[in-house]
Amino acid sequence: MKVFVSRDMASVALGANDVARAFAEAGCDVVRTGSRGLFSIEPLVEVETKEGRIAFGPVGPGDVAAVLDGSHANRLGRIEHLLFFAGQQRFTFGRCGVIDPLSLDDYAAHGGWQGLGTARVMTPQQVVDAVKASGLRGRGGAGFPTGIKWQTVLDAPAGAKFIVCNADEGDSGTFADRMLMEGDPYCLIEGMAIAAHAVGAGHGHIYIRSEYPYCIATMRAAIQASAHLVAPFVLEVREGAGAYVCGEETALLDSIEGKRGQVRAKPPLPALQGLFGQPTVINNVLSLAAVPFIMVEGAEAYAAVGFGRSRGTMPVQLAGNVRHGGLYEIGFGITLGELVNEIGGGTASGRPVRAVQVGGPLGAYFPPSMFHLPFDYEAFAAAGGLIGHAGITVFDESVDMAHMARFAMEFCAAESCGKCTPCRIGSTRGVEIMDRIIGARDASVSVRPEPVEGLSSLADKGKASTGSVGTGEGYLNRALYSRSPDRIDVSIAAQTGLLRDLADTMKYGSLCALGGFTPYPVLSALDYFPEDFGAPAPIKEAAE
Amino acid sequence: MEEFIGAWAVRHGATRDRLLPLLHAIQEEAGYIDDAWVPAIAKALNISRADVHGVITFYHDFRRTPPGRHVVKLCRAESCQARGGAAIETAAAKLLGVAMGETRADGQVALEPVYCLGLCAIGPNALIDGRPVARIDAAALERIALEVAA
Structure with a gap:
């Protein structure tokens, strides 16, 4: 009997290897696939029958007999009929979880290489025009039109051009790149080969973070197995080394070149002077993996789905404290509330949702009062946030938003490449400000435990001395005196003002999105959850 | 070398x-x-x-001193925090007898932070000597402690 068990890192972390071994020992023909993308039913086993694949999950290694005779309590039936899957539009993830990721036969049998075949009978300009017409925008987060990027590289005169795939998916709450590379690696290879044909590149790099060892192994094996199909285009995997900032495209290029992963000033754009100074297409995994569909089904079919200027589908990732977490690919325009409450089923803990962070560590925190927001680049930008890589991290009411704001600054300090001052120093100052705010907030609680690490004593000293500083002596005096820790006005109001000032400097003065977007989680937490920062709670809207 | x-x-x-x-x-x-x-x-x-x-x-990955015999990389990022990661981090440090980011004096185990393993719907997560482990709770920590004691 043929059974399908995922080899995805998430499934393995939940015990899929033990399950697969048990079925193999029972004499089954076990096919290891990627993950279907719903983790509350993993480890998932699908049994091939005349009626199609029948799914059971979660399943343990002791459940073999009950699954094979169909009596297992966690019988789910056909995966496609489950609510979580029935509403999806799987343009990019259609094969993920279905095929053996490294089987060239499976890939070809499920429509693989047709996009490359179509592209190769078109001129490079026709391919670029099709990508432009599809409305595809960079799925890494910035949302820049992919076709325009490709046009720039196509038009650049150069001896050598490169295709670089940004697979440094470092944002917490995101795992779509990982799932695609582990579950359908040839799809990414095909997308890169189409890009190479479109701009005239001979060499491609896939930069994968070291935290994804399964991805690296799968992609390397897939590149080797498919080399003859994409030739003369040559591909290689580059392994990252634990630096979040290398997800920024110019830092990533420096890292491939063997340097510290520091951000480059732009211009020049990587499209004109990228890897080794040559014109380079640098795209996210999901952008490149969307291209084969566009070639096969046509740009119109892709553009027909979506919302406003956000065309096509987005593989949304539901993460954190969510009941049905996983990957949900759907056209733009679905609301945040539908994603979190209807598809995600609310929190895993069963307590009310208090906040969701959209777009990773640099994305804004939104309260449920913003759940009407449609998933769309422009709508999120207008609301003071970003879609980013479409990860949604759900938090229940136990979250301390001041702590999360502090963490955003701490993360920025830990991961800053150090090139620009607002990010390198501003993030550390931000942690200090948050420590003062949290210290003052906790000190203001009437019954309080032992002071934490001298913070509240600092606060007391500060309060005592504020009266003598800067009264009518002008800005310069205050600035000079402010360097002494005992003279800092540690009142919550003063520190909150300082935090906003710092956020402004980081936002407009940083070289890249790390320093520039860290203010999003910090200020959104402050604006939507001021009660956690020791300020009065906002007046609830009538709608709630 | x-x-x-x-x-x-x-x-x-x-x-x-x-x-x-x-x-x-x-x-x-x-x-x-x-x-x-x-x-x-x-x-x-x-x-x-x-x-x-x-x-x-x-780069955070590169070490200039020999690692512990066992390495526990525990995720500290937001999605794991949303699932109780901070309490697990405190408990892990106590149970393993080593502070986050350090190697125990006897060289047996190192506890290292990692920012996201991409298993964000099933946290808190860790890599135990490269093997992914999800939904870590108190019982799972006990098993991890036994494993790295060997």
């Missing part, structure tokens, strides 16, 4: 862009990258020792 570095460069290329792959290979081979090997690395790729030092110290 000098022979290893020289042979690697002959086999995989001696250009500067091979530096990260070479450092990964050395760490795979020896467990860490000793400062004493920096001149050989610089010579093999024809770059300065300062360049090599700069790269080794920039």
Whole structure:
């Protein structure tokens, strides 16, 4: 009997290897696939029958007999009929979880290489025009039109051009790149080969973070197995080394070149002077993996789905404290509330949702009062946030938003490449400000435990001395005196003002999105959850 | 190690862009990258020792001292925090007898932070000597502690 068990890192972390071994020992023909993308039913086993694949999950290694005779309590039936899957539009993830990721036969049998075949009978300009017409925008987060990027590289005169795939998916709450590379690696290879044909590149790099060892192994094996199909285009995997900032495209290029992963000033754009100074297409995994569909089904079919200027589908990732977490690919325009409450089923803990962070560590925190927001680049930008890589991290009411704001600054300090001052120093100052705010907030609680690490004593000293500083002596005096820790006005109001000032400097003065977007989680937490920062709670809207 | 570095460069290329792959290979081979090997690395790729030092110290992955016999990489990022990661981190440090980011004095186990393993709907997560573990609770921590005691 043929059974399908995922080899995805998430499934393995939940015990899929033990399950697969048990079925193999029972004499089954076990096919290891990627993950279907719903983790509350993993480890998932699908049994091939005349009626199609029948799914059971979660399943343990002791459940073999009950699954094979169909009596297992966690019988789910056909995966496609489950609510979580029935509403999806799987343009990019259609094969993920279905095929053996490294089987060239499976890939070809499920429509693989047709996009490359179509592209190769078109001129490079026709391919670029099709990508432009599809409305595809960079799925890494910035949302820049992919076709325009490709046009720039196509038009650049150069001896050598490169295709670089940004697979440094470092944002917490995101795992779509990982799932695609582990579950359908040839799809990414095909997308890169189409890009190479479109701009005239001979060499491609896939930069994968070291935290994804399964991805690296799968992609390397897939590149080797498919080399003859994409030739003369040559591909290689580059392994990252634990630096979040290398997800920024110019830092990533420096890292491939063997340097510290520091951000480059732009211009020049990587499209004109990228890897080794040559014109380079640098795209996210999901952008490149969307291209084969566009070639096969046509740009119109892709553009027909979506919302406003956000065309096509987005593989949304539901993460954190969510009941049905996983990957949900759907056209733009679905609301945040539908994603979190209807598809995600609310929190895993069963307590009310208090906040969701959209777009990773640099994305804004939104309260449920913003759940009407449609998933769309422009709508999120207008609301003071970003879609980013479409990860949604759900938090229940136990979250301390001041702590999360502090963490955003701490993360920025830990991961800053150090090139620009607002990010390198501003993030550390931000942690200090948050420590003062949290210290003052906790000190203001009437019954309080032992002071934490001298913070509240600092606060007391500060309060005592504020009266003598800067009264009518002008800005310069205050600035000079402010360097002494005992003279800092540690009142919550003063520190909150300082935090906003710092956020402004980081936002407009940083070289890249790390320093520039860290203010999003910090200020959104402050604006939507001021009660956690020791300020009065906002007046609830009538709608709630 | 000098022979290893020289042979690697002959086999995989001696250009500067091979530096990260070479450092990964050395760490795979020896467990860490000793400062004493920096001149050989610089010579093999024809770059300065300062360049090599700069790269080794920039990336979190590269160690300059031998690692613990077991390495527990525990995720500290937002999605794991939303699922109780901070309490698990405190409990893990206590149970393993080592602070986050350090190697225990007897060299048996290191507890290291990692920012996201991409298993964000099933946290808190960790890599135990490279093996992914999800939904870590108190019972799972006990099992991990037993595993790394061996």
